[in-house]
Amino acid sequence: MTDADTLVPNHHAHYPGFSGFSGLLAALSMVRGRAEEADLAVEATHLTSTDRLVDVGCGPGSAARRAARRGAAVTGVDPAGVMLQVARVLDPARHVAWTRGGAEALPLPDGGATVVWSIASVHHWPDLEAGLAECRRVLEPGGRLFVAERHTQPGASGLASHGWTDLQTEAFTDACRAAGFEELQIASHRLRRRPLITVVGRRT
Numbered sequence: 001m002t003d004a005d006t007l008v009p010n011h012h013a014h015y016p017g018f019s020g021f022s023g024l025l026a027a028l029s030m031v032r033g034r035a036e037e038a039d040l041a042v043e044a045t046h047l048t049s050t051d052r053l054v055d056v057g058c059g060p061g062s063a064a065r066r067a068a069r070r071g072a073a074v075t076g077v078d079p080a081g082v083m084l085q086v087a088r089v090l091d092p093a094r095h096v097a098w099t100r101g102g103a104e105a106l107p108l109p110d111g112g113a114t115v116v117w118s119i120a121s122v123h124h125w126p127d128l129e130a131g132l133a134e135c136r137r138v139l140e141p142g143g144r145l146f147v148a149e150r151h152t153q154p155g156a157s158g159l160a161s162h163g164w165t166d167l168q169t170e171a172f173t174d175a176c177r178a179a180g181f182e183e184l185q186i187a188s189h190r191l192r193r194r195p196l197i198t199v200v201g202r203r204t
């Protein structure tokens with residue numbers, strides 16, 4: 001991470017590691033061990049079987065499948081074809097609607113969702129403002145937003161930098177406010193001995 005990145009929440013935009021063979025390896029590495037993030041998201045957004053959830057940057061879909069098992073109607077969106085291929089193999093009965101697209105142009109109707117999640121993905125979005133505008137557009141008024149990222153330290157490098165420092169989290173929260181979200185709350189957690197930071201908010 002360079003000095004210029006210290007305030008930028010999407011400091012890994014255009015990351016090249018989600019396509020081809022490295023993308024497949026990344027997808028496989030994310031298939032297991034995401035249950036706690038999903039449970040945290042369920043709890044933070046009070047997800048029930050009446051909800052319509054969009055998981056933006058769903059990857060191979062562990063959290064989306066877990067939400068579907070709770071009875072919610074779930075759409076998993078990801079721009080990486082290899083992520084969705086793995087997600088579909090793991091969900092042969094199609095409990096989740098796997099959809100190709102990026103946060104900046106979600107291929108979904110206005111106001112169709114009650115909840116949006118994005119787990120370990122926002123730091124990769126090329127256009128944060130456009131992505132948040134899209135999250136707001138697909139949510140109904142009062143809809144809930146949940147974002148989780150690895151809680152990182154300033155100066156971290158490599159995979160350890162894939163997440164947010166406190167300053168980046170605050171910058172993201174400011175961007176959420178500007179995009180039309182309110183009741184924003186930041187919380188720190190420890191999952192599998194790894195620090196995680198979450199932001200929840202509500203669409204105005």
Ligand SMILES: C[S@@+](CC[C@H](N)C(=O)[O-])C[C@H]1O[C@@H](n2cnc3c(N)ncnc32)[C@H](O)[C@@H]1O
Nearest residue numbers: 018030057058059080102103119120121124125
């Ligand atoms: C570290 S993975 C996390 C995947 C999943 N949420 C999980 O926790 O297992 C980041 C994901 O963000 C996706 N991503 C990258 N750029 C994106 C964008 N512009 N909009 C939405 N998702 C994006 C990647 O394709 C990848 O699947």
